Amino acid sequence: MVKQKIIIIGAGLSGSLLAIYLAKHGIGVDVYESRGDMRKTEISAGRSINLALSDRGIAALREVGLDEYMLAEAVPMLGRMVHAADGSTKFLPYSGREGEYINSVSRSGLNIALINEAEKSAGVKFYFNEKCVDFDCKTGEVLLENTETGERKIIKADTTIATDGAGSKIRDAMLHGGIPRFNFSQSWLEHGYKELHIPQDEKGDFQMEKNALHIWARRKFMMIALPNFDGSFTCTLFLAHAGENSFEQLTNEKSLLAFFRANFADAIPLMPTLIHDFFTNLTGNLGTIKCFPWNVGGKSLLLGDSAHAVVPFYGQGMNCAFEDCRVLDGLIEKHSTNWEMVFIEYGRLRKENTDAIADMAEENFYEMRDAVANPVFVRKRELETKLEQTFPDYFSKYSMVTFREDLPYSEAKQRGNAQDKLLMEVCAKVKDTRKIDLTEVMEKIKTL
Numbered sequence: 028m029v030k031q032k033i034i035i036i037g038a039g040l041s042g043s044l045l046a047i048y049l050a051k052h053g054i055g056v057d058v059y060e061s062r063g064d065m066r067k068t069e070i071s072a073g074r075s076i077n078l079a080l081s082d083r084g085i086a087a088l089r090e091v092g093l094d095e096y097m098l099a100e101a102v103p104m105l106g107r108m109v110h111a112a113d114g115s116t117k118f119l120p121y122s123g124r125e126g127e128y129i130n131s132v133s134r135s136g137l138n139i140a141l142i143n144e145a146e147k148s149a150g151v152k153f154y155f156n157e158k159c160v161d162f163d164c165k166t167g168e169v170l171l172e173n174t175e176t177g178e179r180k181i182i183k184a185d186t187t188i189a190t191d192g193a194g195s196k197i198r199d200a201m202l203h204g205g206i207p208r209f210n211f212s213q214s215w216l217e218h219g220y221k222e223l224h225i226p227q228d229e230k231g232d233f234q235m236e237k238n239a240l241h242i243w244a245r246r247k248f249m250m251i252a253l254p255n256f257d258g259s260f261t262c263t264l265f266l267a268h269a270g271e272n273s274f275e276q277l278t279n280e281k282s283l284l285a286f287f288r289a290n291f292a293d294a295i296p297l298m299p300t301l302i303h304d305f306f307t308n309l310t311g312n313l314g315t316i317k318c319f320p321w322n323v324g325g326k327s328l329l330l331g332d333s334a335h336a337v338v339p340f341y342g343q344g345m346n347c348a349f350e351d352c353r354v355l356d357g358l359i360e361k362h363s364t365n366w367e368m369v370f371i372e373y374g375r376l377r378k379e380n381t382d383a384i385a386d387m388a389e390e391n392f393y394e395m396r397d398a399v400a401n402p403v404f405v406r407k408r409e410l411e412t413k414l415e416q417t418f419p420d421y422f423s424k425y426s427m428v429t430f431r432e433d434l435p436y437s438e439a440k441q442r443g444n445a446q447d448k449l450l451m452e453v454c455a456k457v458k459d460t461r462k463i464d465l466t467e468v469m470e471k472i473k474t475l
């Protein structure tokens with residue numbers, strides 16, 4: 028067989044992992060990345076500083092032998108530490124079972140490790156400062172522009188996979204005439220986000236419980252904090268862009284401190300650089316992108332955020348993109364390099380699942396923001412923990428999404444929503460979860 032060559036556009040999280048997978052099939056891979064080489068330049072890896080890596084992502088890393096390496100510098104987060112407005116805290120475990128937790132990892136650390144590993148594979152080459160500016164859906168040609176010299180060139184391979192993220196240029200070409208009746212939707216949340224910082228204490232230790240995702244839920248807005256391996260935390264403030272309690276209103280030191288004193292008073296002493304960080308760091312947008320089809324015959328495929336960007340409230344965007352790579356790998360095993368067949372089946376298998384996680388991620392925004400401050404929800408989490416401790420076959424919706432790499436997202440959504448509705452009804456009727464008959468609840472769950 029003639030050796031195949033694939034172009035990957037984008038050396039982010041999914042592009043770098045995909046290069047490793049493809050090289051294992053003996054396929055030659057050229058990866059073009061618009062930014063400089065993050066191993067050599069002090070550039071931020073992009074959006075968030077750290078991210079939650081969970082079972083679906085770990086499963087994909089395991090298949091290329093990188094799971095243990097990546098987890099060695101991760102901080103396990105065993106549950107949510109909810110910070111009430113009065114400064115009190117309550118820990119809500121993610122699961123009642125041992126070993127079911129999520130991991131805070133450095134985005135740039137992960138990305139660099141993936142690029143390094145991909146580069147070690149035979150036939151993989153990375154080209155940095157090479158930006159895709161157009162794609163010809165008829166010929167499969169990619170137009171690149173060097174971001175330093177402005178030089179343009181056209182490249183072509185057996186096929187091109189677009190892992191160029193939510194602003195994908197290849198998707199743009201499909202949308203703007205490349206594919207007739209291409210379905211595309213983009214919906215922005217009224218909330219944006221800003222990253223803030225809690226440093227280590229003088230001894231280099233964590234200033235708050237390290238094995239938790241901290242959350243200050245304030246109904247219309249919220250702040251979260253994920254631990255970093257070095258003892259610091261990265262906080263993300265999610266706030267409306269405009270209107271009451273919004274970024275638009277926090278225009279100076281006085282308004283910012285008044286807002287923090289009223290809502291996150293316990294966090295202020297931990298954040299010595301709050302004012303500087305707030306007024307220096309960019310405010311990001313949050314949106315969901317859905318589109319279909321994802322392929323142009325056998326010439327091109329969208330994968331990861333380029334095909335399905337989701338809001339970050341289930342901590343699944345990267346995990347889902349890694350799962351994409353794993354599913355594609357299985358289809359290459361099945362159909363070899365018949366790209367059109369691989370891509371069509373890939374879309375058929377993946378679309379309902381990526382739609383499901385997109386919907387659940389939006390729903391979880393409201394759960395994190397409103398529900399963790401709602402006593403019925405807090406009781407429901409307690410009940411779920413008890414059910415998980417008592418029945419090995421009980422999984423909450425969160426657990427199905429986060430800890431069940433064997434369960435498609437669409438099934439997690441359908442089963443999880445039915446279960447959530449039932450448990451909220453049960454918990455609305457009692458003030459104390461000890462009064463709930465667990466066996467009776469489990470019997471009802473089995474009938475759903």
Ligand SMILES: Cc1cc2nc3c(=O)[nH]c(=O)nc-3n(C[C@H](O)[C@H](O)[C@H](O)COP(=O)(O)OP(=O)(O)OC[C@H]3O[C@@H](n4cnc5c(N)ncnc54)[C@H](O)[C@@H]3O)c2cc1C
Pocket residue numbers: 036037038039040041042059060061062073074075077078079080157158159160190191192193194195196220263330331332333337339341342343344345346347348
């Ligand atoms: C605030 C925030 C928090 C998040 N937290 C989590 C989390 O906890 N867990 C989780 O699983 N997910 C999380 N996500 C989602 C996650 O970041 C994305 O789903 C993931 O990065 C998608 O990977 P990707 O490779 O598809 O795209 P990206 O990581 O965006 O990579 C795209 C790459 O393509 C390059 N590129 C872009 N345009 C071009 C071009 N024209 N030519 C060449 N190269 C190009 C970019 O420079 C980049 O390197 C979070 C997202 C945000 C915004």
